[in-house]
Ligand SMILES: [Fe+2]
């Protein structure tokens with residue numbers, strides 16, 4: 484498997500872990516228990532930030548070369564790229580809601596006002612990843628050659644992952660601990 488696709492697939496596994504955590508928090512909310520709003524904010528912030536600045540641009544670089552190899556994929560690539568924008572927008576909307584709760588700006592918020600944008604983010608992103616894994620990722624492996632991958636690598640150097648790496652960003656230490664990752668087990672004194 485091309486290492487670029489392997490990395491994207493591994494990132495999907497990480498994203499899915501975070502979406503499961505988010506789902507569980509929204510379940511608490513639905514059961515009238517107290518969810519961890521800070522945890523939800525950290526998750527959605529990571530998903531927006533890392534996906535938007537690293538994961539999606541790398542995918543788009545791969546998909547645009549794929550389109551050169553097979554122009555029939557135009558609609559598929561356009562759809563996936565459109566979804567990247569939708570994901571960013573729905574993530575930003577949900578993040579905004581969570582921030583206003585944390586900052587005490589909207590103490591009286593209806594359950595649906597928080598749950599609906601949250602569930603929408605989760606289902607949209609899950610369906611999107613599924614579509615990529617079963618479609619364009621597989622085609623990229625079949626149709627792109629070594630020179631294509633070199634071009635992609637020159638164009639898109641992945642930036643360091645601020646959560647799933649050995650160098651966890653201060654902002655995500657708490658989330659990293661809740662994920663039980665080895666990288667942050669000994670970092671309690673950093674915060
Ligand atoms: Fe994507």
Ligand SMILES: [Fe+2]
Pocket residue numbers: 491495538542612615
């Ligand atoms: Fe993806």
